[in-house]
Amino acid sequence: xxxxxxxxxxxxxxxxxxxxxxxxxxxxxxxxxxxxxxxxxxxxxxxxxxxxxxxxxxxxxxxxxxxxxxxxxxxxxxxxxxxxxxxxxxxxxxxxxxxxxxxxxxxxxxxxxxxxxxxxxxxxxxxxxxxxxxxxxxxxxxxxxxxxxxxxxxxxxxxxxxxxxxxxxxxxxxxxxxxxxxxxxxxxxxxxxxxxxxxxxxxxxxxxxxxxxxxxxxxxxxxxxxxxxxxxxxxxxxxxxxxxxxxxxxxxxxxxxxx
Amino acid sequence: xxxxxxxxxxxxxxxxxxxxxxxxxxxxxxxxxxxxxxxxxxxxxxxxxxxxxxxxxxxxxxxxxxxxxxxxxxxxxxxxxxxxxxxxxxxxxxxxxxxxxxxxxxxxxxxxxxxxxxxxxxxxxxxxxxxxxxxxxxxxxxxxxxxxxxxxxxxxxxxxxxxxxxxxxxxxxxxxxxxxxxxxxxxxxxxxxxxxxxxxxxxxxxxxxxxxxxxxxxxxxxxxxxxxxxxxxxxxxxxxxxxxxxxxxxxxxxxxxxxxxxxxxxxxxxxxxxxxxxxxxxxxxxxxxxxxxxxxxxxxxxxxxxxxxxxxxxxxxxxxxxxxxxxxxxxxxxxxxxxxxxxxxxxxxxxxxxxxxxxxxxxxxxxxxxxxxxxxxxxxxxxxxxxxxxxxxxxxxxxxxxx
Numbered sequence: 001x002x003x004x005x006x007x008x009x010x011x012x013x014x015x016x017x018x019x020x021x022x023x024x025x026x027x028x029x030x031x032x033x034x035x036x037x038x039x040x041x042x043x044x045x046x047x048x049x050x051x052x053x054x055x056x057x058x059x060x061x062x063x064x065x066x067x068x069x070x071x072x073x074x075x076x077x078x079x080x081x082x083x084x085x086x087x088x089x090x091x092x093x094x095x096x097x098x099x100x101x102x103x104x105x106x107x108x109x110x111x112x113x114x115x116x117x118x119x120x121x122x123x124x125x126x127x128x129x130x131x132x133x134x135x136x137x138x139x140x141x142x143x144x145x146x147x148x149x150x151x152x153x154x155x156x157x158x159x160x161x162x163x164x165x166x167x168x169x170x171x172x173x174x175x176x177x178x179x180x181x182x183x184x185x186x187x188x189x190x191x192x193x194x195x196x197x198x199x200x201x202x203x204x205x206x207x208x209x210x211x212x213x214x215x216x217x218x219x220x221x222x223x224x225x226x227x228x229x230x231x232x233x234x235x236x237x238x239x240x241x242x243x244x245x246x247x248x249x250x251x252x253x254x255x256x257x258x259x
Numbered sequence: 260x261x262x263x264x265x266x267x268x269x270x271x272x273x274x275x276x277x278x279x280x281x282x283x284x285x286x287x288x289x290x291x292x293x294x295x296x297x298x299x300x301x302x303x304x305x306x307x308x309x310x311x312x313x314x315x316x317x318x319x320x321x322x323x324x325x326x327x328x329x330x331x332x333x334x335x336x337x338x339x340x341x342x343x344x345x346x347x348x349x350x351x352x353x354x355x356x357x358x359x360x361x362x363x364x365x366x367x368x369x370x371x372x373x374x375x376x377x378x379x380x381x382x383x384x385x386x387x388x389x390x391x392x393x394x395x396x397x398x399x400x401x402x403x404x405x406x407x408x409x410x411x412x413x414x415x416x417x418x419x420x421x422x423x424x425x426x427x428x429x430x431x432x433x434x435x436x437x438x439x440x441x442x443x444x445x446x447x448x449x450x451x452x453x454x455x456x457x458x459x460x461x462x463x464x465x466x467x468x469x470x471x472x473x474x475x476x477x478x479x480x481x482x483x484x485x486x487x488x489x490x491x492x493x494x495x496x497x498x499x500x501x502x503x504x505x506x507x508x509x510x511x512x513x514x515x516x517x518x519x520x521x522x523x524x525x526x527x528x529x530x531x532x533x534x535x536x537x538x539x540x541x542x543x544x545x546x547x548x549x550x551x552x553x554x555x556x557x558x559x560x561x562x563x564x565x566x567x568x569x570x571x572x573x574x575x576x577x578x579x580x581x582x583x584x585x586x587x588x589x590x591x592x593x594x595x596x597x598x599x600x601x602x603x604x605x606x607x608x609x610x611x612x613x614x615x616x617x618x619x620x621x622x623x624x625x626x627x628x629x630x631x632x633x634x635x636x637x638x639x640x641x642x643x644x645x646x647x648x649x650x651x652x653x654x655x656x657x658x659x660x661x662x
Contacts, residue, residue, distance in 0.1 A: 052601065054600065054601055058601075060601060060630050061630070084630055084631050084661070085288050085631055085661035085662050086630070086631045086661035088288065102465060104465060104513075111392075112366065113364055113365075113366035114366040114367070114368070116369075116371075116511075117369070117467060117511040117512060117513065117518060117520070118518060119513045119515070119516055119517060119518040119554070119555070119556070126560070129598070129601055253406075254411075254460075255357065255404075255406050255411070258357075259324075259350070259352065259357070
């Protein structure tokens with residue numbers, strides 16, 4: 001009996017150490033373990049409604065298909081407008097060569113009948129009138145590479161237990177002074193991200209809503225909202241369809257742009 | 260021959276579109292545009308018309324698509340209209356080759372608006388200053404593009420010559436009088452007169468590189484004047500479409516943070532032997548057309564673009580030189596564009612003839628009435644005296660909607 005009791009206590013001690021260790025994850029460890037820290041799928045494709053709302057509440061809706069593929073050398077992204085009629089057929093191709101730190105981008109306009117090369121600095125500019133930059137809409141954020149993380153006190157956000165991180169940029173070229181991130185503990189995915197400008201004002205807020213479990217057990221938000229807190233505008237991404245499956249390299253070519 | 264081929268293509272499309280399976284996947288769309296042009300100098304309305312475009316597109320059962328479009332217009336002032344076939348083609352996508360056959364517009368080049376290497380389709384510039392766009396006339400052709408690892412090779416054959424529109428009023432304004440350009444014989448549609456073009460594309464050092472060649476006919480007929488030795492005045496003319504070879508190069512890339520491009524064509528027209536009493540109003544020696552340009556978007560969204568244009572054959576608007584002496588044309592083309600908010604955009608486009616020191620300025624305001632409907636107000640002004648004198652100051656108002 002004492003033997004059984006001894007093993008029970010030992011098992012209990014062992015289990016409690018696991019919980020203790022899990023609970024002392026550092027900010028860096030949480031940031032490095034993030035899943036779905038991209039605005040959209042990491043590699044795969046999605047069909048979305050992109051809704052822009054001005055400060056008067058007036059809305060514009062665009063339907064797009066987004067294809068992404070990423071490996072250690074290159075990040076590829078193709079966006080194709082499906083609706084409405086005035087932009088249908090417009091395509092945007094981006095090839096980001098990571099080692100060379102070079103971003104090549106083309107825009108295909110059906111009225112022009114060919115592609116047009118566009119400058120790489122555009123990645124920091126707003127994408128097609130939305131509150132996302134070109135970089136953000138395609139999921140080009142690399143928080144673990146661009147920021148160091150400090151863990152703050154845990155919070156409950158919309159009923160979800162979250163780690164809270166304070167991210168500080170690693171270099172001086174970042175447009176944000178800091179970023180605050182709420183990470184859903186069970187899935188290690190961001191649920192809300194606040195961006196503070198160089199004056200430490202809250203300038204943008206990104207939220208991931210309507211979590212839905214996929215076939216592979218991962219959770220994907222069905223709605224992503226970027227709010228420009230200073231301008232009073234919002235951009236809502238409604239994910240109509242999303243698949244994390246390999247996209248053929250053919251999609252990320254000038255040839256596909258022209259079809 | 261041309262009409263027979265077009266009718267055959269239309270018949271094929273109608274049969275295919277009538278199939279119930281494919282008919283369910285037809286994407287129909289188009290555009291409707293109403294334009295008013297008011298001559299501010301003469302204080303009169305010169306044009307009130309409605310333009311419409313209907314497009315039908317369907318994916319084929321295999322990897323490919325079919326495309327059909329029609330263009331129409333109706334003039335309220337003249338009470339005449341038209342409805343014509345625009346493009347009609349089939350595209351097939353094979354593992355390494357894309358094929359497109361039919362009546363189509365093929366766009367080559369890297370510059371904005373004016374493209375010396377855009378050989379295949381003649382430009383219809385009638386809408387350029389009147390609130391419409393610069394269009395290209397579709398031609399019956401076959402285009403095949405082979406895609407290799409880091410290159411592509413495109414070959415185009417044109418079966419039926421299509422000339423550019425000749426704005427007779429514009430020529431009269433410029434002093435070309437007495438020429439009958441409305442009934443010039445076009446090259447017959449046969450193997451001997453077939454036009455063809457080749458383009459090799461690749462990418463190196465982050466730049467898109469395009470090398471091209473064209474063999475065919477000039478878009479505008481060449482004019483040879485014959486002088487009367489007694490009077491010294493023109494006594495007649497010969498007008499015909501002349502053969503031409505063109506060798507071109509285009510590139511586009513980025514020198515952070517600006518986009519850059521360059522495009523050039525070496526044009527070799529068929530040389531016409533002239534007697535002392537004959538003068539060519541069209542270039543009779545090879546010449547270069549070239550464009551260099553750059554653009555930049557400021558933080559906050561102001562877009563700025565500038566292009567320098569060199570036309571070795573003189574004017575990029577007028578195809579002829581009334582003096583017979585051809586001096587190269589030098590132009591600057593600039594564009595500013597700024598989106599005030601999601602409903603309002605302002606633009607300013609200007610073209611300056613550096614030699615004659617005259618300009619055309621086209622400011623415009625675009626207001627979005629709905630997400631797919633725009634109201635565009637764009638006056639046109641000229642400044643200085645020179646080649647742009649033919650163009651009166653105008654106010655253009657248009658409403659366009661897509662569906």
